[in-house]
């Protein structure tokens with residue numbers, strides 16, 4: 401009998417203590433029901449936004465996961481059995497599945513997408529060409545409406561979404577600045593990714609650094625929220641745009657209060673807008689095609705921080721919240 405190991409959410413985690421809240425379980429592998437596909441997971445995508453699903457917040461963009469159920473997240477793998485039209489055994493797919501050896505999903509409900517196996521590095525389907533790539537492109541081009549010559553600032557700039565947002569802003573001709581945790585990340589952003597300057601929020605240098613950006617910040621791609629947003633609001637240019645991509649500084653705690661510098665929205669006539677990738681899933685093909693043209697041209701890339709083995713998933717996941725990662729965090733599953 402084939403067994404399926406999966407991570408079960410047993411309780412709501414406190415802070416980054418995931419080991420006390422999730423446990424690895426094993427059950428016999430079930431056959432897919434009519435309309436479902438069974439995916440052999442090859443990679444699990446570690447995404448910061450999934451931290452909110454572990455809380456009991458009911459006013460988020462997705463209802464909380466029920467306790468006692470498998471942890472959900474984006475997976476990449478191969479179909480081993482299909483009872484859904486349009487999917488056949490052997491197809492490579494990306495879907496919202498479970499942190500497990502196998503994911504059994506309804507393609508429509510899970511957003512399952514067939515993947516092009518000719519992409520040289522299949523990890524790109526979770527990174528540059530995946531949800532992080534789509535989010536970065538949409539946020540920079542549509543929500544921030546970045547124009548060549550503008551000053552663009554990105555927070556969590558050395559993470560997966562942030563690093564892609566920085567590069568896309570640069571491709572569009574912007575002057576790119578970043579905020580990241582630690583000297584090493586900041587210098588890497590400047591030396592390898594062409595940022596004009598990156599500011600280390602852990603050393604408290606953000607406010608002073610931002611105040612030196614000549615002409616102010618025209619567009620801010622925010623992955624973090626919290627106190628950093630206050631520093632940014634104080635240094636926005638007139639008619640600047642703020643794209644709220646994520647609020648990672650606020651995912652583990654309770655509800656947060658808004659920015660103290662809220663008045664700057666009026667003083668600078670700012671536009672602040674949240675955006676969420678499932679809202680533009682239907683435009684995935686066009687977004688992927690544009691991203692791929694940059695990947696193929698060598699102008700867009702992402703380092704992958706890979707952990708091997710389903711049993712090590714929680715260590716990989718924690719990196720997103722301790723800042724141990726540069727680029728995309730993935731778990732590769734042994735076959």
Ligand SMILES: NC(=O)c1ccc[n+]([C@@H]2O[C@H](COP(=O)([O-])OP(=O)(O)OC[C@H]3O[C@@H](n4cnc5c(N)ncnc54)[C@H](OP(=O)(O)O)[C@@H]3O)[C@@H](O)[C@H]2O)c1
Pocket residue numbers: 446447448449531532535556557558559560561562579580581582585623624644645646647648649650675676677678719720721722723724725726727728729
């Ligand atoms: N709107 C959407 O549709 C959408 C889609 C994808 C992702 N997102 C958002 O994008 C953000 C990044 O997600 P990701 O999955 O790509 O993860 P990631 O950026 O690869 O990793 C998270 C990074 O956030 C930084 N961080 C962690 N805690 C922080 C804190 N308290 N204050 C400041 N920085 C902190 C860490 O880097 P440092 O070393 O710099 O601290 C860490 O490397 C998240 O907010 C996520 O929710 C939104």
